[in-house]
Every structure is written in C-alpha cells, then in structure tokens.
Amino acid sequence: MLRKPQLRLVITFHTTAEALKTEKLAREQGLEGRLIPVPQVLSAGCGLAWSAPPETQAAMETVLERGNIHPQQIIQLTI
Amino acid sequence: MIYLDAAATSFLKPPCVAQAVVDAMHTVGSPGRGAHPLTLAASRTVWACREAVAELLGATDPARVCFTPNSTVALNTAICGLYGPGDHVITTALEHNSVLRPLYRLEEQGLEVTILSADETGNIDYGDFTRALRPNTRGVVCTHASNVTGNTLDLGRIGAFCRAHGLTFVVDASQSAGVLDVNQQAVGASVVCFTGHKGLLGPQGTGGLSVAPDVTLRPFVVGGSGVHSYDRRHPQDLPEGLEAGTLNAHGLAGLLAGITYVKEQGRENLYRKEMELARTFVNGVRDLPGVTLYGDVDAPHRTAVVSLNLGEEDAGAVADVLAQEFGICTRAGAHCAPLIHEALGTSARGAVRFSFSHLNTPQEVAQAVDAVADLARRLSPI
Numbered sequence: 001m002l003r004k005p006q007l008r009l010v011i012t013f014h015t016t017a018e019a020l021k022t023e024k025l026a027r028e029q030g031l032e033g034r035l036i037p038v039p040q041v042l043s044a045g046c047g048l049a050w051s052a053p054p055e056t057q058a059a060m061e062t063v064l065e066r067g068n069i070h071p072q073q074i075i076q077l078t079i
Numbered sequence: 080m081i082y083l084d085a086a087a088t089s090f091l092k093p094p095c096v097a098q099a100v101v102d103a104m105h106t107v108g109s110p111g112r113g114a115h116p117l118t119l120a121a122s123r124t125v126w127a128c129r130e131a132v133a134e135l136l137g138a139t140d141p142a143r144v145c146f147t148p149n150s151t152v153a154l155n156t157a158i159c160g161l162y163g164p165g166d167h168v169i170t171t172a173l174e175h176n177s178v179l180r181p182l183y184r185l186e187e188q189g190l191e192v193t194i195l196s197a198d199e200t201g202n203i204d205y206g207d208f209t210r211a212l213r214p215n216t217r218g219v220v221c222t223h224a225s226n227v228t229g230n231t232l233d234l235g236r237i238g239a240f241c242r243a244h245g246l247t248f249v250v251d252a253s254q255s256a257g258v259l260d261v262n263q264q265a266v267g268a269s270v271v272c273f274t275g276h277k278g279l280l281g282p283q284g285t286g287g288l289s290v291a292p293d294v295t296l297r298p299f300v301v302g303g304s305g306v307h308s309y310d311r312r313h314p315q316d317l318p319e320g321l322e323a324g325t326l327n328a329h330g331l332a333g334l335l336a337g338i339t340y341v342k343e344q345g346r347e348n349l350y351r352k353e354m355e356l357a358r359t360f361v362n363g364v365r366d367l368p369g370v371t372l373y374g375d376v377d378a379p380h381r382t383a384v385v386s387l388n389l390g391e392e393d394a395g396a397v398a399d400v401l402a403q404e405f406g407i408c409t410r411a412g413a414h415c416a417p418l419i420h421e422a423l424g425t426s427a428r429g430a431v432r433f434s435f436s437h438l439n440t441p442q443e444v445a446q447a448v449d450a451v452a453d454l455a456r457r458l459s460p461i
Contacts, residue, residue, distance in 0.1 A: 001457060002397065002454055003400055038412075039393060039395060040395060040428045040429075045413040046412035046414070046429070047412070
C-alpha cells in the first residue's frame with residue numbers, strides 16, 4: 001500500500017473557492033486538517049477535499065454552517 | 080520542492096520575467112488610453128509583445144495578435160466568433176474543456192459537432208477528417224498537443240485538409256507555443272490561440288489569439304477600446320476589435336520578457352532539454368512493476384508530458400504522497416480533458432501527470448524516478 005490507511009473526515013465541495021474558505025475558517029479555529037485531491041471513490045475528475053481527523057467532524061460542521069458553506073459531501077472514509 | 084507541473088503553469092521561470100513585470104508596474108500607464116508618456120510606454124510595451132508573439136508563431140501581422148487573459152478566452156473568442164447554428168465543426172477527443180465546452184454550448188444552439196475519436200494510445204486516425212466532412216462543415220478546431228498525453232497533432236496535415244475543403248482552422252497552442260514549432264502561415268491556421276504562462280514563460284493572466292488576414296471574428300466581449308468612443312458598436316479593426324477593456328500591460332511586459340528569453344535561448348534548445356528530461360523519466364519508470372504509462376511516449380514529436388498510474392491506486396492519492404513525502408509537485412485528476420481519459424480508459428481515476436521544464440535538472444528527474452520506484456515497491460513488495 002502507498003501509505004497506512006487511516007479513517008479521516010473528508011469533506012467535498014461544489015467549488016474550489018468553498019474549499020479554500022473552509023481551510024481558512026478551520027485554521028482560524030485551530031482545527032487540524034488539510035486540503036487533498038478529491039478521493040476517487042467520492043468523485044471522478046478533479047478538485048479539492050478537506051481531510052481531517054474524524055473527531056473534528058462536529059467542529060467542522062459548525063465551521064461550515066457559520067461560513068455559510070454548503071459542502072457536496074461530509075463523510076468518514078478510510079484513505 | 081521539485082516542480083514537475085509545467086503543463087499547468089511555468090512556475091520555473093527565468094528571473095527576467097518577474098523583473099519585467101515589476102519594472103512595468105513602476106513605468107507604464109494604461110495601454111492605448113491617451114498619449115502621455117506613461118500610456119505611450121504601456122502601448123509600446125504591448126506593441127513589442129505583439130511583434131514578439133507574431134514572430135514566434137509565424138503570424139503575418141502583429142496588429143492581428145489580440146491579447147486575452149488566457150487561452151480559454153481566446154478559444155471562446157475564436158470558436159464563438161466563427162461558428163454558429165447550422166454550421167458543422169470537426170474537433171478531436173484530445174481537446175481540453177476550453178475547446179469542448181464552447182462547442183458544447185454552441186451545439187445547444189444548433190451547431191453540429193463531430194469529435195474524432197482517439198485510440199488507446201491517444202492518437203487519432205487522420206482519415207477520420209475526410210469521413211467527417213458534411214456539406215455544412217465550416218471548420219476544424221484542434222489542439223496542437225494533448226495536455227494529458229503529450230501527443231501532438233500534425234497541424235500541417237490538418238491545415239492542408241482545411242485548405243482543400245475551404246474550412247477555417249482554429250489551433251489551440253496552449254501546450255505548444257514556445258515549445259514546438261507553431262507556424263501559423265505554414266500550416267494555414269485561421270486562428271492560433273495561446274496562453275502566456277506555459278511555454279512562453281510569462282505571467283498568468285496573459286494569452287491571446289493570432290488571427291489570419293482573411294479571417295473575421297465576431298467579438299466575444301465588447302466595451303472600452305480607447306478609440307471610436309462615440310460609436311455604439313465596438314470597433315471591428317484588430318487588435319482593438321477583440322480587446323475590449325484595459326489590457327494587462329504589466330503581465331504583457333512579463334510575457335515579452337519570457338518570449339525574448341525563449342528566442343535568445345533558442346526554442347529548439349529548450350525543447351530538446353525538456354524532452355531529454357522527460358525521456359529519462361519515461362525510461363526510468365516504464366519497467367517498474369505496476370506502472371502504466373499513457374500516450375505515445377516514444378513518438379518523436381511530442382511534448383514533455385508524461386502521465387501514468389500506479390497499480391490500481393487513486394491518482395489523487397499518488398500525487399498527494401508524491402507531494403507530502405517527496406516534495407514532488409505533479410497534477411492528478413482529469414486535467415479538464417475528459418474525452419482523452421475515456422480513450423485511455425482512465426475516466427474513473429484520472430492519471431498522475433509529470434510535466435517537465437527545461438529549467439528542471441537531471442537530479443530532479445532522478446529523484447522523481449526514485450520516488451515512483453519507491454511507491455511501486457510499496458505496492459508490489461518482493
């Protein structure tokens with residue numbers, strides 16, 4: 001395997017702008033995570049996703065709500 | 080960090096480009112808008128850039144080199160300016176969405192489009208052009224080089240077909256300008272669309288189209304032109320006819336510096352260097368277990384683009400590991416070119432694209448080969 005699979009919170013977006021906004025807001029809240037290429041199992045093609053520890057899901061959902069960001073998908077995934 | 084994403088943008092640039100942009104920001108006003116020294120300085124910079132582009136692309140007239148923010152706007156201008164309902168246009172499966180989407184949109188309005196298919200190595204059958212002809216065929220729109228495989232199309236051959244059948248010929252030179260020989264007059268291209276920030280080494284936000292003397296385009300955008308302000312209609316004469324709004328003179332100063340560098344170094348020399356690096360990479364990874372290379376990688380005429388996949392791995396995950404663990408920048412995904420991925424059988428997961436610049440080093444290529452070998456070992460442990 002390429003790397004040890006880990007359970008991650010993965011958030012996908014309709015636009016790259018929303019992904020970048022999410023990163024900024026998460027950083028401001030001191031939430032761990034980073035932008036990654038969208039995993040193939042979620043979407044073919046291109047784009048960015050937010051990958052973070054699963055335990056940050058509730059906090060991230062608050063971040064998204066406060067930022068008026070409507071993600072495409074919020075999922076816990078082993079990648 | 081090792082930058083192997085030159086097909087996306089020329090991150091590696093000669094220092095003269097950034098310097099030219101900074102210098103222009105301190106020395107030029109608004110191009111084509113008045114006659115005081117600073118506007119004239121801007122206008123002269125833009126004109127010099129037109130001349131440089133015309134010379135590099137084998138165009139007849141610098142005044143018919145029109146600038147746009149990028150190749151996509153240039154292609155929209157050319158495609159929407161030439162074709163409409165009732166017309167038939169031929170294109171290929173190698174195309175980027177900047178060609179396909181304007182055509183699809185026009186198709187909804189009544190344009191007929193034939194897309195020539197590509198085989199599993201990403202090559203087309205040139206006989207298909209003749210087979211696609213219809214009484215209402217008006218033109219061919221095609222790329223010079225695929226941004227996914229690096230395969231090239233024979234512009235001379237396609238241009239001859241267009242001449243023989245009285246068709247207009249729009250060339251997308253986004254991946255080839257400054258790299259391959261793009262000679263508008265020699266191939267008989269009606270319009271050559273280019274971007275400034277790839278092979279021409281200029282800043283992002285620069286690009287344009289060179290329009291042949293016998294070709295008239297409906298403008299895609301109208302507005303301020305600096306001339307004929309009391310006319311309700313945008314002026315038709317080029318270049319202003321296709322340049323509504325203030326041009327990016329600062330960026331074009333950088334583009335001029337980039338093209339000047341390409342000319343001084345010799346386009347062929349730069350091409351030879353980057354192809355040598357790409358071939359070294361191909362030879363280093365082609366026999367690794369689990370590596371699938373896409374495209375006609377051994378073809379003599381191609382660009383320094385190498386796409387691959389590793390086993391059944393997600394291309395995005397491979398690119399992520401390359402970036403995170405090895406500091407190697409590549410591009411994963413579909414590369415905005417869906418049809419070539421269909422031909423290659425990579426629609427579901429895309430591919431990892433390594434694209435090389437003459438400013439990369441053999442050491443960087445060796446490190447990239449080592450990184451792919453490392454990943455291949457992880458997937459196929461002995």
